[in-house]
Amino acid sequence: MMDRAASSTLGDARARPPGWRGVADDWSSDQRAFKNVSWGKVMMWIFLLSDTFIFSCFLLSYMTVRMSTTAPWPNPSEVFALEIGGKPIPLILIAIMTFILISSSGTMAMAVNFGYRRERRTTALLMLATAAFGASFVGMQAFEWTKLIGEGVRPWGNPWGAYQFGSSFFMITGFHGTHVTIGVIFLLIMAHKVWRGDFDRERRGFFTSRKGHYEIVEITGLYWHFVDLVWVFIFAFFYLW
Amino acid sequence: MVDVVRGAGGLVPAAEVEDVELYHPKSWLTKYVFCQDAKVIAIQYSLTATAIGLVALVLSWLMRLQLAFPGYFSFIQAENYYQFITMHGMIMVIYLLTALFLGGFGNYLIPLMVGARDMVFPYVNMLSYWIYLLAVLVLVSSFFVPGGPTGAGWTLYPPQAILSGTPGRDWGIIVMLVSLILFIIGFTMGGLNYVVTVLQGRARGMTLMRLPLTVWGIFTATVMALLAFPALFVGAVMMLFDRLLGTSFFMPSLVELGQRSQYGGGSPILWQHLFWFFGHPEVYIVALPAFGIVSDLISTHARKNIFGYRMMVWAIVGIGALSFVVWAHHMYVSGMNPNFGFFFATTTLIIAIPTALKVYNWVLTLWRGDIHLTVPMLFALAFIVTFVNGGLTGLFLGNVVVDVPLSGTMFVVAHFHMVMGVAPILVVFGGIYHWYPKVTGRMLDDTLGRLHFWVTFLGAYAIFFPMHYLGLQGVPRRYYELGQTAFIPPSVATLNVFITVAALIVGAAQMVFLFNLVRSLSHGKEAGGNPWNATTLEWQTPQTPPAHGNWGKELPVVYRWAYDYSVPGADRDFVPQNQPAIVRSA
Numbered sequence: 021m022m023d024r025a026a027s028s029t030l031g032d033a034r035a036r037p038p039g040w041r042g043v044a045d046d047w048s049s050d051q052r053a054f055k056n057v058s059w060g061k062v063m064m065w066i067f068l069l070s071d072t073f074i075f076s077c078f079l080l081s082y083m084t085v086r087m088s089t090t091a092p093w094p095n096p097s098e099v100f101a102l103e104i105g106g107k108p109i110p111l112i113l114i115a116i117m118t119f120i121l122i123s124s125s126g127t128m129a130m131a132v133n134f135g136y137r138r139e140r141r142t143t144a145l146l147m148l149a150t151a152a153f154g155a156s157f158v159g160m161q162a163f164e165w166t167k168l169i170g171e172g173v174r175p176w177g178n179p180w181g182a183y184q185f186g187s188s189f190f191m192i193t194g195f196h197g198t199h200v201t202i203g204v205i206f207l208l209i210m211a212h213k214v215w216r217g218d219f220d221r222e223r224r225g226f227f228t229s230r231k232g233h234y235e236i237v238e239i240t241g242l243y244w245h246f247v248d249l250v251w252v253f254i255f256a257f258f259y260l261w
Numbered sequence: 262m263v264d265v266v267r268g269a270g271g272l273v274p275a276a277e278v279e280d281v282e283l284y285h286p287k288s289w290l291t292k293y294v295f296c297q298d299a300k301v302i303a304i305q306y307s308l309t310a311t312a313i314g315l316v317a318l319v320l321s322w323l324m325r326l327q328l329a330f331p332g333y334f335s336f337i338q339a340e341n342y343y344q345f346i347t348m349h350g351m352i353m354v355i356y357l358l359t360a361l362f363l364g365g366f367g368n369y370l371i372p373l374m375v376g377a378r379d380m381v382f383p384y385v386n387m388l389s390y391w392i393y394l395l396a397v398l399v400l401v402s403s404f405f406v407p408g409g410p411t412g413a414g415w416t417l418y419p420p421q422a423i424l425s426g427t428p429g430r431d432w433g434i435i436v437m438l439v440s441l442i443l444f445i446i447g448f449t450m451g452g453l454n455y456v457v458t459v460l461q462g463r464a465r466g467m468t469l470m471r472l473p474l475t476v477w478g479i480f481t482a483t484v485m486a487l488l489a490f491p492a493l494f495v496g497a498v499m500m501l502f503d504r505l506l507g508t509s510f511f512m513p514s515l516v517e518l519g520q521r522s523q524y525g526g527g528s529p530i531l532w533q534h535l536f537w538f539f540g541h542p543e544v545y546i547v548a549l550p551a552f553g554i555v556s557d558l559i560s561t562h563a564r565k566n567i568f569g570y571r572m573m574v575w576a577i578v579g580i581g582a583l584s585f586v587v588w589a590h591h592m593y594v595s596g597m598n599p600n601f602g603f604f605f606a607t608t609t610l611i612i613a614i615p616t617a618l619k620v621y622n623w624v625l626t627l628w629r630g631d632i633h634l635t636v637p638m639l640f641a642l643a644f645i646v647t648f649v650n651g652g653l654t655g656l657f658l659g660n661v662v663v664d665v666p667l668s669g670t671m672f673v674v675a676h677f678h679m680v681m682g683v684a685p686i687l688v689v690f691g692g693i694y695h696w697y698p699k700v701t702g703r704m705l706d707d708t709l710g711r712l713h714f715w716v717t718f719l720g721a722y723a724i725f726f727p728m729h730y731l732g733l734q735g736v737p738r739r740y741y742e743l744g745q746t747a748f749i750p751p752s753v754a755t756l757n758v759f760i761t762v763a764a765l766i767v768g769a770a771q772m773v774f775l776f777n778l779v780r781s782l783s784h785g786k787e788a789g790g791n792p793w794n795a796t797t798l799e800w801q802t803p804q805t806p807p808a809h810g811n812w813g814k815e816l817p818v819v820y821r822w823a824y825d826y827s828v829p830g831a832d833r834d835f836v837p838q839n840q841p842a843i844v845r846s847a
Contacts, residue, residue: 048469073491089526176507187508
């Protein structure tokens, strides 16, 4: 029984058999399950998996209370409309926010690329741009909250119908906004480190005393793209539905 | 396993990962208090969990006293009883068992067993403990807030959890929910570490299929916890909002003390789904580490390789996966579409297959083994028996038609205490008797250990076996006193006294255990590096207790699986995992 496991560790990794068996042997081989993937990156992926469950639970709970309530659900197209030039334009602010957040994923991806090329100033600037996009997203969200609160929307009720509309709105966008804010703070710290050249000199972290590498830009990026992706689902399920 | 010499290349590939540098403590504070060494963190976790566990133990005494002698104790009123029940359940399941198995055993054993110097992110690991401690302190504070801790039952079902009339409605429930949220944040930090260490931090030659089953159990349980705790987290956040902000996630419109409440339109069943989506995997988060540890104890103390290692691994993974699709069997009496009941009953009963497979494999490991009835082995054997007992009543309760009449009775209390209370705790004890020599360098006292074992084992049966009978008699659970009823015979009261006396004795036996832990620290027999002649890596460290960094200058290299006991032709009856193949000239 153990023979196969033993033979899979013979020689180097490239000698493993082809096909599914090779995949299985690769996976179960010694030292690392994911070859060429650092500890930090694996940790971020698993954290994101866990966080996916959190957002899934939030969204499923929102759908459940939307079904359980007997009061009518306010029409998001009307609630989230802005009056521009005398005409209400549905979801215009949300559309702009979505556009900005998705654009920020673009600058983030470029930052990762320039990071691996070790162009530290470009990387830092792109990260700052990403952070600026993120901050403006949060700013617009604050504007949206203010507007709705002004119109009488509260976590415990609103003028148009089901209590759960306000509850779910503030909870889900608030939780997502917190994620974006944490991402912005993290981006600023990392941009500062990139700018200072910490990762060129492998300067040690203040808390962890581990050497820093440009890979942290990519790990930050993973988190950032995840937050973007979550927004797409919130957009689809909360605003469009 | 017979040693087979392979080609000149040897059995172990070249290193893919360079050795890591560790953070070296600079002061007493960073060495013992804010320590980044997983072994110290493990001990911190274990001591904290034990301390809070003792609180829960005392609460169970108080509950038992009330049930046996209703009306005798003026300080146990109905609301106190419900507070005791709630805190006892929550502490035992989450703050004791989860923290002890994953934070305690996981931290200590994972790096040592996989041949790593430490967890992959020691700093985050340290934070994990301090947030856990904060969660525990917040939880304890609920005993001192106005109105006392929440008395909503450990499942915290809304709407009653946040309605006036429930004990601890003002402060207790808030403190409880905040504590749970903190616990989950802290656990996530540790859990990510455990998972990444097992996946990416193993020694050369330590393939996944050479991992000791202890690591497989803790690893799978941690993955499950990382996916199950989010549901509780979300539920706790939403209930906190219901209580503090007046949202109506879980609250339907209802009349509270003659007044129409401010709530309306929420779904109480939603909480049950979120809670049990966490709650059922939680059972296996506690059970899987126990499965793993017990496999290693049995194999070591029966001097025989574990039977069906590969099957055991797949059973652990299979149970872990299945446990995510059975949660609604806790909700049969909540009312559901019969088709869902059918689905969840089926998946629940399917879990019996991998668990039975594990039990057979344990028994077959013992079969014709050289069984040493050491204290850890006694606990391991007791676990198998207890787990089978508790599992069998699980088959009753997994069926909708049998569950519905039994669900509100003591039968359920007996079932889950046997299967996820007594059984895992027996493994905790077995594990402590087994690994204490590695942690401290000294053996625990054998005589006291045997005394502790027999009182605990027989006592647990004296407590929980009669409860099955009480349940079949129709004695309801959750009642703080029975009063006069037509359908409950008076003999039930006598049995309740018997159970309480047994519970007090078993509780007292735990004091013997604690005494043993403390006394053996200085008076125990010197253990040496490998007192049980075990094969796994933690017994092969250069120092005992292992120093910071575990392995001295060079990381171990693994040449074989964890179960080379009584190998024919070998010099000794065990071959450590890091011993190279013996070249024979013949």
